[in-house]
């Protein structure tokens with residue numbers, strides 16, 4: 001066990017926060033031997049709840065947890081953090097337009113970006129979960145120019161894991177035997193869950209999912225819409241949005257980023273596009289990536305058919321639109 005790693009969780013008094021912090025304190029994110037110090041940030045109206053979370057963390061007596069900072073002060077929260085998980089944000093309320101939510105989150109992410117840039121550890125890795133996750137990450141990147149763009153990502157691993165789960169249910173195989181699905185694009189209903197390169201490990205080796213699922217119609221329709229709309233289905237069932245699965249996927253995202261992906265396996269991460277697969281550069285777009293020595297790289301050379309191309313472009317176009325809305329909100333912000 002080395003020095004403790006400092007992990008910031010914003011929105012820590014919320015639902016995902018409540019599921020996520022015990023996972024981090026148990027080692028699900030950074031490994032069973034890695035001590036951690038948790039930095040928990042929320043806003044003033046939630047301070048009492050935040051302190052309640054801190055009390056429970058103390059009560060759970062996690063051996064790996066070496067300290068807890070629970071605060072509403074952004075600078076204090078960001079001080080010296082090695083990993084920043086951005087869960088806090090302004091939720092879209094009924095009747096609110098996308099640009100209204102965007103402008104609220106823009107101010108939040110602008111402030112948090114500057115605080116991270118000034119006070120986080122040098123090589124801090126950032127994971128944005130709060131929606132609109134890709135565009136919040138883009139804003140964070142714009143306002144923290146000294147943080148390398150490679151260090152700023154957003155969560156699409158939940159969608160990736162949902163795709164693995166659907167295939168495993170359909171084929172009645174273990175989810176751990178399914179790999180290399182891809183989520184392309186936005187963490188929204190335009191995302192494209194792609195199984196063209198995915199496989200299942202069987203006694204007779206790795207077999208492609210396209211071969212195993214004979215029903216191409218299911219793969220092209222129901223499978224895609226089930227994954228795209230799984231978030232809405234959870235809200236309908238629970239009256240609350242996904243929290244335990246989001247928290248667990250956030251741990252997967254950081255663990256693989258820090259410790260590397262297994263050989264021959266890739267995962268999906270929202271990362272800054274370098275123009276791979278003709279996706280406009282600088283958008284935060286979900287790609288298949290492998291990770292090694294704390295760095296991700298986009299899997300290259302995958303064959304893209306026409307069906308996939310259309311879907312990859314559609315979700316890129318939605319992100320371009322979000323970017324335009326974000327910039328117009330930004331100009332209004334500057335005019336105030």
Ligand code: NAI
Pocket residue numbers: 010011012013014015016017041042043046087088089090091108128129130131132133155156158159187241242243246
């Ligand atoms: P929640 O509403 O339970 O918690 C959000 C917390 O953020 C609240 O405690 C709130 O006080 C706090 N917060 C608001 N503004 C803040 C600020 N400026 N600084 C610090 N904290 C602030 O919401 P929940 O269910 O935990 O979800 C959090 C976010 O994650 C939402 O935006 C949701 O849409 C998104 N999400 C993203 C997923 C993904 O796969 N990328 C999956 C599931 C949810």
